[in-house]
Amino acid sequence: MANRRFLILSDIHANLEALSAVLRAVSRRRYDKVICLGDLVGYGANPDAVVSRLRKIPRLVVVRGNHDKVAAGLASPENFNAAARRSAEWTVSKLSRDNMSFLRGLATGPVDLGDGIVLCHGSIPDEDAYLFSDYDAYEIFQSCAFSVCFFGHTHYPCAFRQAGDSVEFIQFKGQSTELILEEGARVLINPGSVGQPRDRTPLASFGEYYPDNRRFVLKRVPYAVGKARMKIIRAGLPENLGNRLLAGT
Numbered sequence: 239m240a241n242r243r244f245l246i247l248s249d250i251h252a253n254l255e256a257l258s259a260v261l262r263a264v265s266r267r268r269y270d271k272v273i274c275l276g277d278l279v280g281y282g283a284n285p286d287a288v289v290s291r292l293r294k295i296p297r298l299v300v301v302r303g304n305h306d307k308v309a310a311g312l313a314s315p316e317n318f319n320a321a322a323r324r325s326a327e328w329t330v331s332k333l334s335r336d337n338m339s340f341l342r343g344l345a346t347g348p349v350d351l352g353d354g355i356v357l358c359h360g361s362i363p364d365e366d367a368y369l370f371s372d373y374d375a376y377e378i379f380q381s382c383a384f385s386v387c388f389f390g391h392t393h394y395p396c397a398f399r400q401a402g403d404s405v406e407f408i409q410f411k412g413q414s415t416e417l418i419l420e421e422g423a424r425v426l427i428n429p430g431s432v433g434q435p436r437d438r439t440p441l442a443s444f445g446e447y448y449p450d451n452r453r454f455v456l457k458r459v460p461y462a463v464g465k466a467r468m469k470i471i472r473a474g475l476p477e478n479l480g481n482r483l484l485a486g487t
C-alpha cells in the first residue's frame with residue numbers, strides 16, 4: 239500500500255528564519271507534495287528570499303493568500319490595518335520582478351487535489367473569509383463537497399470535524415499532535431502559521447498529512463524569533479510586527 243506524505247505549510251509571511259527552521263526540521267523527509275496555503279509574504283522582513291526559497295521546493299502546490307494578492311497588485315490593501323498596509327508597500331519594493339510574477343501567477347483557491355482533498359487560504363466559498371467558528375465550519379460542511387480541506391488565514395492551528403449534524407472543534411496543542419480521521423469523517427484542518435503564529439506560542443507551526451492512512455500531524459519548531467524581530471525593526475517596518483512574533487500573537 240502506498241504511504242504518501244504531504245508537507246502542509248501556511249502563512250509564512252516573509253519570515254525566513256521560521257521557514258528555514260521548518261525546512262531544516264523536515265530535511266531528511268521526502269514529500270509527495272509540499273502544500274502552501276498562501277500568504278508567502280507580508281509582515282516579515284524577507285519577502286524576496288522566502289519566495290525564492292519556496293519556489294525551489296519540488297512538487298510544490300500553492301494557493302494564493304490575501305497578502306500575496308496585494309503584493310502582486312491584484313487587490314487593494316483597503317481592508318488592511320495601517321501596519322499591514324505599510325508592510326505591503328514595503329514588500330512591493332523588495333520583490334524581484336521574477337518573484338513578483340510568481341506571486342501574480344499563484345492559483346486562486348479552492349484547489350482540488352483529488353481523493354476529496356481541497357486546499358484554500360480562507361475558506362472554500364471565499365478565499366478571503368476567516369474560518370474561526372464552528373458555525374462557519376458547519377456552513378462549509380453543508381455547502382461544499384470535500385473530505386479533507388486544508389485552510390490557513392487565521393494563523394490558528396486547529397481542526398473542525400463533522401460529527402453527525404454537529405461540528406467538533408479540535409485545538410492543536412503541544413509540539414507534535416496527531417489526528418487520525420476515521421473512515422468517512424470530514425474535516426477542516428488549519429496547520430497554523432509558519433511565520434506569524436497567533437496562538438500565544440512563538441514556535442513555527444506546520445503539518446504533515448498521510449492521505450493513505452488519513453493521519454495528520456501538527457508540529458511546532460523553535461526558530462530564531464529574536465533575529466526575525468530585529469530584521470523587521472531594522473527595515474523600518476512597524477515595531478509591533480516584530481514584537482508580536484515574540485509573543486506569538
Ligand SMILES: [Fe+2]
Binds near residue numbers: 251
Ligand atoms: Fe496570513
